[in-house]
Amino acid sequence: MRDFARFVQRVEPKLPPGAMQTYDVSAPLETHWRSATCAEVECKAFMQGWSSDVLAGSADEARLAKAYEAEFRRGAIKGEKLETGFIRYHFPAGTACFRQAWHKLPLERPALFIVRSGDWRGTDGVIRRFATGAEWVDHFATHLDGISERVSRG
């Protein structure tokens, strides 16, 4: 994730990271989220159904047949032969989608409220960790007040 972040298109700040401070609210996927079903997240494929084209007799087709064995047996998934040699499978609404293992929902635990030095380019570490969001908001508001006062002064 961290390496990937370098390739994200951003507006480069004019100040060096050392002159920046970051207000961070964090609910890490590992500790604050749980796996969820398609129905819980109301994913589009599950709600509306979808169709997928796979090459007849390919490994993809075998994988689909295995993953959706029960649905195929029930006749819920219909295949339509295309002229190109592909088969278009129509998955009805209510079928768990291909991304079913990726769906996540928050556990509603309190998030971690942090102020740290630097920004996305680099950090010297955490300046302060807050027990409650209200304290974090208070610190954030005081800091913004200082900036806005300076700006309005010209």
Add this chain to the structure above:
Amino acid sequence: MAKESGLGFDDDSGSLQDIRNDVPNFQFALPRGVQDVTGIDVFAFERLLLLADMNMTLNGVFNDAANKSHDVFSSVPTYNSGRQVNIAHSGQSLGITPAIEMIATDYALTRGAGGELTWTVPMALSNGLVPTWT
């Protein structure tokens, strides 16, 4: 995120959408201390720096349900105006008065080692207003 916190963003039709269920974390980067950036000559330059250097990064979990994060951010490459941003916590909100706007410069999707599909949206302040908690 706790139930009392919220995150709202404009979609491409300008309506604020609640996407907090998709966002594991966000960061708001600001100039560290006002004194640190005081120039020795002109104030105007300093003010420019202060405003230009507010940026935000949102990290989230892919969700293509109606009016959730994918609906809101899939228009990043085509929608050129600033987006209204609103963050709420414990009855306080950031971004309403004054109504700040930010430009999203990317909607980068990545598949994590654990198989989850996550996204990153960096944003920079675009309408020159200093956000305030009210």
